Amino acid sequence: MTHPDHDRALECALAAARRGFPVIPLSRTKLPAVRSPHRGETARGMCRGQCGRFGHGVHDAATEPARIAELFAAAPWACGYGIACGRSPHYLIGLDLDRKDGVDGVTDLVDLAARWGFAVPWTRTVITPSGGRHLWLRGPAEVVVPNSVRRLGNGIDVRGSGGYLVGPGSVTTAGLYRWDPPTASMPPAVVPKRLLRLLLTTPQRRPVRAAAGPGAGPGAGGSTAxxxxxxxxxxxxxxxxxxxxxxxxxxxxxxxxxxxxxxxxxxxxxxxxxxxxxxxxxxxxxxxxxxxxxxxxxxxxx
CATH class of the missing domain: 1.20.50 (Pheromone ER-1)
Incomplete structure (x- = not known):
């Protein structure tokens, strides 16, 4: 017997798949719920699901209802689902706008748009448990957008090729992810050209690699990881x-x-x-x- 949160996540994942968004089941910690079939193997490899078994993270993402049902059956503890980015037909790019600990990603994005001369798209949007926003954008098929953290601003993370977004209807340790109601039926807006250029060309912020001791890079001396x-x-x-x-x-x-x-x-x-x-x-x-x-x-x- 499955949990109501699991059943809701499966239902929402199937609804997303019907719109062409590949999905995978997630645990309450927002990690892929199906464990790797290669755990304990001593030989290293580059399997991305070619072995035919589940447990390859975002590489398992599917739109076929039967396969999605099998994925969720393999992880009855799953309470959420992920939307794979960078995949056909939408080539999704996710802007994760944080709003916590004094950071406001929404304001950061508005400031960025004003500085670089593009309009913030009105698009499909998910509200996170902390009050942040996930903006869904459509990218060009021929461009690979990398994942990044705070590359564009302190409150802006990017989910691109090889990444995923937590889907609405997912329950995590932080709470429920839900649609911003007016946008729930909207298709992802096309990423503005100037924003796309920033996604591809802005250098990643790197930590200072100190010779020894705390303070070398993000979280090096703190109690949280x-x-x-x-x-x-x-x-x-x-x-x-x-x-x-x-x-x-x-x-x-x-x-x-x-x-x-x-x-x-x-x-x-x-x-x-x-x-x-x-x-x-x-x-x-x-x-x-x-x-x-x-x-x-x-x-x-x-």
Missing amino acids: EPLIRFVLGSSVGERNERLFWAACRAFENGHGDRVAEEMVGAAVSTGLSEREAESTVGSARRHVLGGSGGRRSAGAL
Whole structure:
């Protein structure tokens, strides 16, 4: 017997799929709900679902009702669903506008639009539990938009190719994701050309890699790993393992690596790494910091 939150998530996911949005089931922590079938395998690989089994994160995303039903049946604990970005037919780009901890992504986007001369699109919008907004935009088929964190502003994260957005109707540890009612039936608006240029050309903010001690990069000296998770989510192709290794090292140095390891793996999976690759990288970071005996090393330059 399934939980009402699971049944609602499945119903909403099927409704999204009917509109052409590929979906996957998510856990309450907003991570892919189906575990990797490659856990425990010693050989590293680049499987993106070619093995035919579920558990490859966003690479499992589907629009076929039968496959979606099978995905949710494989994860009866799922209480939400993710919308895969960068996929046909919508080539979705998600703008995640935070509104918490003194950050206002909505204002940041309005300021950005005024500065660069484009209009903020009126488009399909989801309200997050913290009062933030997810704006859904349609990208061009021939362009790969990378995921990024705070690249355009302190309150603006971007979900592009290899990423996903939490779908409305999902229940998470933070609460319920829901439609902004006037936009619920709207198609995603086309991304403005000037905004698209910014998405492709604005350099990612990188942390300062100090030689040792706290303060090196996001969350390095704090008690929370959220900035580190966001740093991993901002990875682009070619830098995902490096950023995951750096963030995991910072987490182990500050004593909460084991507690947040699974969340870091999930964040890396959402950017396109396989769970096997991500688990191996986090394990390497643990050994680098703690050593074989479990003793702590100094941070060092990475």
